[in-house]
Amino acid sequence: MTPLLYVIYLIAITAEAMSGAIMGMRRGMDLFGICLLGTVTALGGGTARDLLLGHYPVGWIAHPEYLTFTIGAAIVTAFIARQLHHLRGLFLVVDGLGLVAFTVIGCDVGMSMDAHPTIVVLAGVITGIFGGLLRDILCTQVPMVLQRELYATVALFTGVLYISLLWLGLDNLQASVIALCAGFTLRMLAIVFSWRLPNFNTEGIRGLD
Amino acid sequence: MTPLLYVIYLIAITAEAMSGAIMGMRRGMDLFGICLLGTVTALGGGTARDLLLGHYPVGWIAHPEYLTFTIGAAIVTAFIARQLHHLRGLFLVVDGLGLVAFTVIGCDVGMSMDAHPTIVVLAGVITGIFGGLLRDILCTQVPMVLQRELYATVALFTGVLYISLLWLGLDNLQASVIALCAGFTLRMLAIVFSWRLPNFNTEGIRGLD
Amino acid sequence: MTPLLYVIYLIAITAEAMSGAIMGMRRGMDLFGICLLGTVTALGGGTARDLLLGHYPVGWIAHPEYLTFTIGAAIVTAFIARQLHHLRGLFLVVDGLGLVAFTVIGCDVGMSMDAHPTIVVLAGVITGIFGGLLRDILCTQVPMVLQRELYATVALFTGVLYISLLWLGLDNLQASVIALCAGFTLRMLAIVFSWRLPNFNTEGIRGLD
Numbered sequence: 001m002t003p004l005l006y007v008i009y010l011i012a013i014t015a016e017a018m019s020g021a022i023m024g025m026r027r028g029m030d031l032f033g034i035c036l037l038g039t040v041t042a043l044g045g046g047t048a049r050d051l052l053l054g055h056y057p058v059g060w061i062a063h064p065e066y067l068t069f070t071i072g073a074a075i076v077t078a079f080i081a082r083q084l085h086h087l088r089g090l091f092l093v094v095d096g097l098g099l100v101a102f103t104v105i106g107c108d109v110g111m112s113m114d115a116h117p118t119i120v121v122l123a124g125v126i127t128g129i130f131g132g133l134l135r136d137i138l139c140t141q142v143p144m145v146l147q148r149e150l151y152a153t154v155a156l157f158t159g160v161l162y163i164s165l166l167w168l169g170l171d172n173l174q175a176s177v178i179a180l181c182a183g184f185t186l187r188m189l190a191i192v193f194s195w196r197l198p199n200f201n202t203e204g205i206r207g208l209d
Numbered sequence: 210m211t212p213l214l215y216v217i218y219l220i221a222i223t224a225e226a227m228s229g230a231i232m233g234m235r236r237g238m239d240l241f242g243i244c245l246l247g248t249v250t251a252l253g254g255g256t257a258r259d260l261l262l263g264h265y266p267v268g269w270i271a272h273p274e275y276l277t278f279t280i281g282a283a284i285v286t287a288f289i290a291r292q293l294h295h296l297r298g299l300f301l302v303v304d305g306l307g308l309v310a311f312t313v314i315g316c317d318v319g320m321s322m323d324a325h326p327t328i329v330v331l332a333g334v335i336t337g338i339f340g341g342l343l344r345d346i347l348c349t350q351v352p353m354v355l356q357r358e359l360y361a362t363v364a365l366f367t368g369v370l371y372i373s374l375l376w377l378g379l380d381n382l383q384a385s386v387i388a389l390c391a392g393f394t395l396r397m398l399a400i401v402f403s404w405r406l407p408n409f410n411t412e413g414i415r416g417l418d
Numbered sequence: 419m420t421p422l423l424y425v426i427y428l429i430a431i432t433a434e435a436m437s438g439a440i441m442g443m444r445r446g447m448d449l450f451g452i453c454l455l456g457t458v459t460a461l462g463g464g465t466a467r468d469l470l471l472g473h474y475p476v477g478w479i480a481h482p483e484y485l486t487f488t489i490g491a492a493i494v495t496a497f498i499a500r501q502l503h504h505l506r507g508l509f510l511v512v513d514g515l516g517l518v519a520f521t522v523i524g525c526d527v528g529m530s531m532d533a534h535p536t537i538v539v540l541a542g543v544i545t546g547i548f549g550g551l552l553r554d555i556l557c558t559q560v561p562m563v564l565q566r567e568l569y570a571t572v573a574l575f576t577g578v579l580y581i582s583l584l585w586l587g588l589d590n591l592q593a594s595v596i597a598l599c600a601g602f603t604l605r606m607l608a609i610v611f612s613w614r615l616p617n618f619n620t621e622g623i624r625g626l627d
Contacts, residue, residue, distance in 0.1 A: 022625055024564070030615035032571055033564025047470070052256070054265035056472035064536040078618055085624045118273040133347075138551075140349050140558050146233065146242025153241055197239035200287055206294045207231055261465070263474035327482040342556075349558050355442065355451025362450055406448035409496055415503045416440055 001108070002173060005101060008180075010069055012098025013042035015091055017070035020135050021077035022084065027139055031078060037138060038074030039067065044131040049106050049123050053113050092191060099151070100183035103128040103158040104176050111163075121159035128155035150190035153197060158183030210317070211382060214310060217389075219278055221307025222251035224300055226279035229344050230286035231293065236348055240287060246347060247283030248276065253343040254336040258315050262322050262332060301400060308360070309392035312337040312367045313385050320372075330368035337364035359399035362406060367392030419526070420591060423519060426598075428487055430516025431460035433509055435488035438553050439495035440502065445557055449496060455556060456492030457485065462552040463545040467524050471531050471541060510609060517569070518601035521546040521576045522594050535581055542577035543570060568608035571615060576601030 001009065020041025024034040043060045050058040060066045077084065084091075106127025110120035129145045129152050136143040145151050158179050165175035189195065210218065229250025233243040252269050259267040269275045286293065293300075315336025319329035338354045338361050345352040354360050367388050374384035398404065419427065438459025442452040461478045468476040478484045495502065502509075524545025528538035547563045547570050554561040563569050576597050583593035607613065 019625075022623065025618055025620045025623055026625060027560055027565075028617070028620065029560075029564045030566070030617060032574075032615055033561075036564060036570075051260055051469055052267055053270065054263075054267070054472075058470055058472070061471065061533065061537050064534045067536065067540075081618070081620070081623045088624075115270060116273045118276065119270050122276075137346060137349075137555060138561060138564070140555075140560055142236055142238075142349055143242075143347060146238045146245060146347070147236075148239070152245075156241075197241055199237070199239060200234055200290070202234045202237065202290070205231065205234055205290045206297075207228075207235060260469055261476055261479065263472075263476070324479065325482045327485065328479050331485075346555060346558075351445055351447075351558055352451075352556060355447045355454060355556070356445075357448070361454075365450075406450055408446070408448060409443055409499070411443045411446065411499070414440065414443055414499045415506075416437075416444060 001105060002176065004173075005105060005176060008097055008101040009105060010066075011094060012101050013066060014069050014073045015094035016042040016098055016131060017073035018077045018084065019091060019095065020131075021074035022081055023135060023139055024074075025078065025081055031075070034078050035071045035074040037135060038077065039070040040138060041131045041135040042066075042070040042073075044134040045102055045127040045129060046106070046109075046131075048130040048134070049109060049126045052126065053110065053115065053119075053123060055109055055113055093188070096154075096184055096187035096191070097180075099128050099155055099187060100158045100180050102131075103155045103183065104162055104179055107159050107162050108172075117163055120163055121156065124159035124162070125152060125155040128152070128158075148196075150186070150195045150197065154183055154187045154190065157186055210314060211385065213382075214314060214385060217306055217310040218314060219275075220303060221310055222275060223278050223282045224303035225251040225307055225340060226282035227286045227293065228300060228304065229340075230283035231290055232344060232348055233283075234287065234290055240284070243287050244280045244283040246344060247286070248279040249347060250340045250344040251275075251279040251282075253340040254311055254338060255315070255318075255340075257339040257343070258318060258332050258335045261335065262319065262324065262328075264318055264322055302397070305363075305393055305396035305400070306389075308337045308364055308396060309367045309389050311340075312364045312392065313371055313388055316368050316371050317381075326372055329372055330365065333368035333371070334361060334364040337361070337367075357405075359395070359404045359406065363392055363396045363399065366395055419523060420594065422591075423523060423594060426515055426519040427523060428484075429512060430519055431484060432487050432491045433512035434460040434516055434549055435491035436495045436502065437509060437513065438549075439492035440499055441553060441557055442492075443496065443499055449493070452496050453489045453492040455553060456495065457488040458556060459549045459553040460484075460488045460491075462549040463520055463547060464524070464527075464549075466548040466552070467527060467541050467544045470544065471528065471533065471537075473527055473531055511606070514572075514602055514605035514609070515598075517546045517573055517605060518576045518598050520549075521573045521601065522580055522597055525577050525580050526590075529581075538581055539574065539577035542580070543573040546570070546573035546576075566614075568604070568613045568615065572601055572605045572608065575604055 017038035021034045021038035024037035046059040103124035106124035107120050110123030133143040162179035226247035230243045230247035233246035255268040312333035315333035316329050319332030342352040371388035435456035439452045439456035442455035464477040521542035524542035525538050528541030551561040580597035
C-alpha cells in the first residue's frame with residue numbers, strides 16, 4: 001500500500017466504523033454490539049475478499065492496529081452520535097473516498113494472488129461493498145447496496161479503470177491516483193444527481209420456486 | 210468433472226441465477242443487486258463448501274467463465290422476467306437436476322480432500338443447498354430450505370447413495386449416473402406428492418434463552 | 419484440549435444444539451432445518467474462528483463425531499421440546515459453561531497460530547459468541563448477543579484473564595481452570611442481577627447514509 005492509500009484507508013475505516021456504529025445504536029445494540037457492527041462495516045469487505053481468495057492472514061489479523069481505529073471510532077460515536085448528523089455531508093464524502101480506496105486496495109490484493117483480471121476487479125468490488133452488506137445483514141435489512149443509487153457500480157468502474165491503466169503501462173501510483181479521482185468524482189456526481197441503475201417494474205412478477 | 214456433469218452444471222447455474230434474479234427483482238433490487246443475487250444463488254453453495262474445506266482456489270475464482278453464465282442469465286432475466294413464470298415447471302425440473310448435480314460434484318470435491326465419508330456427504334449437501342440459503346439471507350427471509358418439502362433430504366439421499374455405490378466398487382461414471390437419476394426421481398416425486406419431513410406442533414413451546 | 423475442557427465442550431455443544439433446535443422449531447422448520455440450526459448454533463463459533471484464522475481443517479471436519487452430538491441433540495429435542503422449558507435454569511448454566519469453555523478453546527487455537535495477543539482474545543470471543551449470532555441471522559432476527567446483558571463481555575473478560583495468567587507464568591491447566599471459574603461466575607452474576615452494558619438514548623439519532 002502506498003502511503004497515500006494507507007492514510008486514506010485509515011480515515012475511511014474510521015468513518016465506516018462510525019456509520020456502522022450509528023446504525024447499531026438505532027437498533028438498540030449495547031456497547032459491544034456497536035463496536036462489533038462498526039468493525040464489521042469497516043473491515044468486513046476486506047475480510048470477505050481475503051476468505052474468498054484464500055489470502056491469509058486476513059487484513060486485520062495481520063494488522064490488529066486497524067481494530068484500534070474501528071473500535072475507538074465506535075466508542076467515540078456512542079457518546080457523540082447526536083452531534084454527528086450535522087456532519088452527514090462530510091461522511092458521504094469520506095465514504096465515497098473509502099469506496100474507491102477499498103476498491104483499489106482490493107484489486108492490488110487480487111493481483112498479488114495472480115488472479116484472472118475479472119477476479120481482480122471483483123476482489124476490488126467485494127472489498128468496496130461487502131462491509132456495508134454484512135452490516136445490513138446483521139441488522140436484518142435487505143442490503144442497501146443492492147437497491148440504492150450508483151454505489152457498487154462506482155466500485156466496478158474504479159476497478160476496471162485501475163487495471164486498464166496498469167495494463168496500458170502506467171505505474172502503480174499513477175494508475176491508482178487517476179482511478180481514485182475518477183471513481184470519487186463519479187460517486188459524488190451520482191449523489192448530487194441521484195443517478196441510479198435501471199429499476200424494473202416488478203408488479204405482477206411471480207417467483208420460480 | 211465428467212462432460213455430462215459439466216453440461217448439467219452449466220445449465221443448472223444458469224437456471225439458479227435466473228431464479229435468484231427474479232427474487233431480487235421482487236425485492237426492488239437494481240441491476241447490480243439482481244446480478245449479485247443471481248450469482249450468489251448459483252455459486253454460493255460451492256463457495257461455502259470450498260471455504261469450509263479450505264479447497265482453494267474457490268470454484269468461480271478458478272473458472273471465472275461461470276460468472277459469465279450467472280451474470281448473463283441475471284441480465285436476461287431482468288428483461289424477460291414477466292414471461293418466465295410460464296416456465297415455472299421447467300425451472301422446477303432444472304432446479305431438481307441442479308440439486309443432485311451440485312451434490313455429486315460437492316461429494317467429488319470432498320473426496321479429493323480425503324475427507325471422512327460423513328464430511329464427503331455433507332460437502333455434497335452444502336453444495337446443493339447453500340446457494341438458496343444465502344439468497345434467502347440476503348433477502349432477509351428464513352431460508353426456505355429449512356422449512357420446505359423434501360429438498361435438503363434429496364441432497365442427503367443423493368450423497369449417501371453416491372458414495373455407497375463408489376464403496377461397492379462401481380466406477381465414478383456409473384455411480385454418478387445412478388445417484389443423479391435416483392436423486393432426481395425422488396425430488397420430482399417429492400414435488401408431485403408434496404412430500405415433507407415431519408413437522409412438529411410447536412404451539413406453546415418456549416425458548417431456552 | 420485437556421480432558422476437562424473436552425468433556426465440558428461436548429456437554430456445551432449438546433446444550434447449544436438443543437437451544438438452537440428449539441428456536442428452529444418455533445420458526446416452523448422441518449427436521450432437517452432443526453438439525454442444521456442446532457449444529458450451526460453449537461459449531462458456528464469455532465467454524466467462524468477457523469475460517470478467519472485460516473486454521474484448517476475446521477474443527478468439525480477434523481472431528482465429525484461432534485456432528486453426532488449436535489444432530490443427535492437436535493433430533494431428541496424435536497421430540498421432547500415441550501418438556502425442555504422446565505430445564506431452562508439448567509440450560510442457562512450449561513450455556514454459561516459453554517461460553518467460557520469455547521472462549522478458552524478459541525484462545526488456544528489463536529495461540530497455536532502464533533497470533534497477536536489481541537487476535538488471540540478475539541479468537542476466543544468469536545468462538546464463544548458467533549454460534550448464537552449465526553443462529554439469529556438464519557432466523558432473521560438482530561443477533562441477541564449484540565443487544566443483551568453481559569454475554570460477549572464475559573467472553574472478553576475470560577479471554578483477557580486467560581492469556582494474562584499464561585503471561586504471568588501459570589501453566590495451561592491452572593490458567594484455564596481459573597479463567598473458566600472466574601468467567602462462569604461473572605456470567606452467573608450477570609444473569610442473577612441482570613447486569614448490562616450501558617445503553618444509549620437513541621431517540622432522534624439519525625443515520626449517516
